[in-house]
Each structure stands twice: as C-alpha cells, then as structure tokens.
Amino acid sequence: MNFYSRGKLLISGEYLVLKGATSLAVPLTKGQTMKVDETAGEGLLRWRSCEMGKEWFTLLMRNRFFEIVETTDIGVAETLIGWLKAAKRLNPGFLDQTINYSVDTDLQFYREWGFGSSSSLLANLAEWSGTDPFKLSRKATKGSGYDVIAARKNEPFYFKLEKEGFVAENALFRPLFRNRLYFVYLGQKQNSQTSVEGFLEKRKQYRPEKRMISELSRLLAEAPSLKDFEYYMNEHNIIMSAVLKTPDLKSDRFADLNGEIKPLGAWGGDFAMMTWNEEPEQISTFLHNKGISTYFTFDELIKA
Incomplete structure (x- = not known):
C-alpha cells in the first residue's frame, strides 16, 4: 500500500x-x-x-x-x-x-x-x-x-x-504578481505544538482581532495588485504583533527590505512570506547578507 x-x-x-x-x-x-x-x-x-x-x-x-x-x-x-x-x-x-x-x-x-x-x-x-x-x-x-x-x-x-x-x-489564490512573492526559511525551527499550547492557555477570545484577521484572509487571497497585497500583509502583522506582544519581522530583522514580510505559522522561526520589489537576481544577495540561503518562489512551492 x-x-x-x-x-x-x-x-x-x-x-x-x-x-x-x-x-x-x-x-x-x-x-x-x-x-x-x-x-x-x-x-x-x-x-x-x-x-x-x-x-x-x-x-x-x-x-x-x-x-x-x-x-x-x-x-x-x-x-x-x-x-x-x-x-x-x-x-x-x-x-x-x-x-x-x-x-x-x-x-x-x-x-x-x-x-x-x-x-x-x-x-x-x-x-x-x-x-x-x-x-x-x-x-x-x-x-x-x-x-x-x-x-x-x-x-x-x-x-x-x-x-x-x-x-x-476553496480559495482562488494564484496572484498575477506571484513572481514577486518568495517563501524564505528563517533558520529557526519552532515547535508548533509548544506554540499552540502556549497560545491556548490564553483565555482571551480576541473577537475584534478574529473578525479583522478573517477579513484579511480573504483580502489577501483576492488582492488585485502587489501594492494591495503588501498593505494587507502589513495590517495582518500589526494585529498579530499586538496579540502576541512581539515585534514584527520587518521592524525586527528586515527594516531595509523594499517590500513586506510576514511569518507563516509560529512567529520567530520556520518560513516567512516576503514580497520583493527589486530585480529578481538581487534577492539571493539580500538574503545571503541576512544569513539566509533557503527560499522558494510561489510556483516552486505552492500547489495552486
């Protein structure tokens, strides 16, 4: 079998x-x-x-x-x-x-x-x-x-x-600007089970935040342009940074990025989604200077 x-x-x-x-x-x-x-x-x-x-x-x-x-x-x-x-x-x-x-x-x-x-x-x-x-x-x-x-x-x-x-x-998430989206390995594996247990210990229900994040999930999937997509990424980061009381990735490690970046899954490690507004051949140098060597394009990684 x-x-x-x-x-x-x-x-x-x-x-x-x-x-x-x-x-x-x-x-x-x-x-x-x-x-x-x-x-x-x-x-x-x-x-x-x-x-x-x-x-x-x-x-x-x-x-x-x-x-x-x-x-x-x-x-x-x-x-x-x-x-x-x-x-x-x-x-x-x-x-x-x-x-x-x-x-x-x-x-x-x-x-x-x-x-x-x-x-x-x-x-x-x-x-x-x-x-x-x-x-x-x-x-x-x-x-x-x-x-x-x-x-x-x-x-x-x-x-x-x-x-x-x-x-x-099912969601239609295959943006026309996907050649500007990259998935970057931050090099710090997080224990997702530990992250989940820690968050579940919080009694708060986060009703306003849930409503806003739910709306952003659909806006991200349906964003008509990279500019809109980056705006929604930033809004998502602002909300989750406040919920988790943790600095977002851009202000913490990627202040010089001409684009946006957000964690995927547990904050602090694993992969992040990053937009790139420079020439494609420059991304490897930018990430190398951050100590990052593993990254994928949208079409390489996402089944869509």
Whole structure:
C-alpha cells in the first residue's frame, strides 16, 4: 500500500485560527510518502522514517501492547505510538496482532522547515488506518487541524474551526504578481505544538482581532495588485504583533527590505512570506547578507 500527503503553509490567521478565525492555507508541491507492507506473523511493526531519502528514525514494536522492542529515538517513538494508539481508538480493527507490518516513510523536505512533517504523516496514517484525518489530528495534537486538511488538497483554501468540526472552502489564490512573492526559511525551527499550547492557555477570545484577521484572509487571497497585497500583509502583522506582544519581522530583522514580510505559522522561526520589489537576481544577495540561503518562489512551492 502506498500513500502520499502534501505539506502545508498557513498564509494568514496564525494562532487566531485556534480561536475560530478564518485562515488562508495552501498545500505544497512537496509532501511525504508512506509505503506499508503486510505479512502473516507474530504482530510486529517495523517502522523506518527517511528525510530526503536519508534514514533518521527506526522503531520495532509489538502491536498487541504497543511495546517498544528497539528504537533509535525514544521520544519520537513515544509520540508515534501515541498517534498509533489514537488511530486504534478510532478504528479498533487497526494493527492486527497476527500481521507483521513494515512501514517506510520519506519526507520530500527537511523537518526543520516546518512544512508539515507531522501533519503529512498523520494524514497518511489516517488513510492507512481507515480513520478520519481531522478526528485523528484532534486526538493526536492540539493544533487546529488545517494542516491535515491541506495534506489532501490540490489548491489553496480558507479554513475555519467550528464547535463540531471545521469548514474548508476553496480559495482562488494564484496572484498575477506571484513572481514577486518568495517563501524564505528563517533558520529557526519552532515547535508548533509548544506554540499552540502556549497560545491556548490564553483565555482571551480576541473577537475584534478574529473578525479583522478573517477579513484579511480573504483580502489577501483576492488582492488585485502587489501594492494591495503588501498593505494587507502589513495590517495582518500589526494585529498579530499586538496579540502576541512581539515585534514584527520587518521592524525586527528586515527594516531595509523594499517590500513586506510576514511569518507563516509560529512567529520567530520556520518560513516567512516576503514580497520583493527589486530585480529578481538581487534577492539571493539580500538574503545571503541576512544569513539566509533557503527560499522558494510561489510556483516552486505552492500547489495552486
């Protein structure tokens, strides 16, 4: 059995999506594969995870009690087993005790990029286990679940959490000025689960901010010009900077940028979306001077 799920980025609505704001999300051209082989046996699971073709984690486990026989990383193994248990609760027939399973996964991007190594794996695991990816995600993590929805999408979409689930609505986000949009790796991987937990501890509901961010999500997707798009990016940054009590990226690290830049997902690391108003061949020098070497164009990265 072969499975494939896409990576993701959250263009707008970071953090406040957890409180019910409408966000703009995009699936990526890069994702994660999973291959599962089954043979009659004594109920063992052999798991092997690769990143860009290079092995980084293995696990041998007994299916019956989710007992670890051996592993290369006990912390990763415990997280994975937690997800397997969640899938088993949703589908008790998952992981037969008379079958040996051999699972091989491979990421098409580096884990530290924040493109969804966990969410693409959860989406693959949901398909293999015959469970609902959103329900599995909600049992396994404290995130909004937009990322496992993105894993199965082929175009951008609006995402909104509701009391009993979510709403996902396709969005037309393929701007004519997309050759001026870049996705830049800031080089500081953030733990999204920790960021989520920290924000959820805040009791405030942010009703005015949710309304404004929800409106900006649609304005960003529908912006007719780069100038409008940059204005909406800046408005989004102002709101979220106040919510998080954190300086925005432009004032903090990119004051000399002739354009706008906003974080995607957890503030402080991972990727940012940047507009560029200079000659395209000058961007590598500009970013190199910031200590940045990894970046993508819109068409290279976004499935739209």
